[in-house]
Amino acid sequence: MFKVKATVVAMLGDIEKYPCHFNYKIGDEIIWTGAEFKGRICPGVFMALAPKVIGLYSAGPRYVEANYYVPFWYAPPSVYDPSMKKYDGIGFRNVLHSIEDLQYGMSLLRPANSFNWPPHPERTVSKDNVVVCGDARTSVVLKLEAFDLADDGDCVTYFRRTMSILNKVLHKPGVAVDKIINEFTKEEIEGIYPALSQILVGILVEELELMEYLKIQNMKATVTDKGAKKLEDFKKSLTAEERKALKMQTK
Known part of the structure; x- marks a missing residue:
């Protein structure tokens, strides 16, 4: 079993307009020792945090979520085109370039390196375990990792x-x-x-x-x-x- 650390690594929203009301700062940490949490846990992330902590506690750095295995992340952007249905069965046309994210836009919530063209050369999408808070205006991001053997x-x-x-x-x-x-x-x-x-x-x-x-x-x-x-x-x-x-x- 493993100790787990969750670190605040980003805030995707406009924190000048929508500050984090839990007052998280980049670098803040939450530690699971195997018996207790150490550090401040916002209720807005707790429910999403818990299952990932259990996964990492049990499997350590081997733990990845099911989304990691989905090939969808490495497809290019697309537009609907009924004329293409005879080829792909539904009707999409490839958009063979990456679409730039808008500042503070919802597309920032997609996993890193997903839906790019050309695609990212390594299978990294959803490999990192992250949690994004439920307040989409601020979207505090915590990255989780197993960092030592649990001894509690x-x-x-x-x-x-x-x-x-x-x-x-x-x-x-x-x-x-x-x-x-x-x-x-x-x-x-x-x-x-x-x-x-x-x-x-x-x-x-x-x-x-x-x-x-x-x-x-x-x-x-x-x-x-x-x-x-x-x-x-x-x-x-x-x-x-x-x-x-x-x-x-x-x-």
Whole structure:
């Protein structure tokens, strides 16, 4: 599971005429820790924010919405032309140039890089997770991203297991991913919640790789510099009793 950050990145409306009444500013952040939100959440974005937060919390940077897969975004602008029905089945004629957005116009609400001609060369439309507030006059835009492993609420147990995996790999760089579980004793595997299994280790390793704490190459794992720092910070957050129980000593 992952921590999620929502950052105010734009205001598409005329904020001189229609200021944000929640007083959001570019750069303002909302953080989901896995157990609570930190930061001010406008009611106008909360309902749209929640499902995206859950998606990113669960899937991390793998999460994209269904709209990402729609080919429609990469078609050019068009005009209705009944004479073309015999070709396309409905009757549209291509407009083979991009249409410039009007300042503060509704077309600014379309996803970035959509309906351009020539089309954007990479499949990026709706890849970013964004929320636009319901007040179309101001249209505050928040961009969401999974930025770290969740370590709060009921994520704590899984986070500790993930750090234990990181610790094992640190002491055996290049270990095969499917052999990581063999680095744990039977008591470490079955005596601590959640009990480890090949499938669970695989899921947690994937999360570590997504956050760039592990590097997987040829199905072998090594800890990155970023991962080593994360592990050391985790160790320092533990009590002496916890470090002894988890067999983790600080430098």
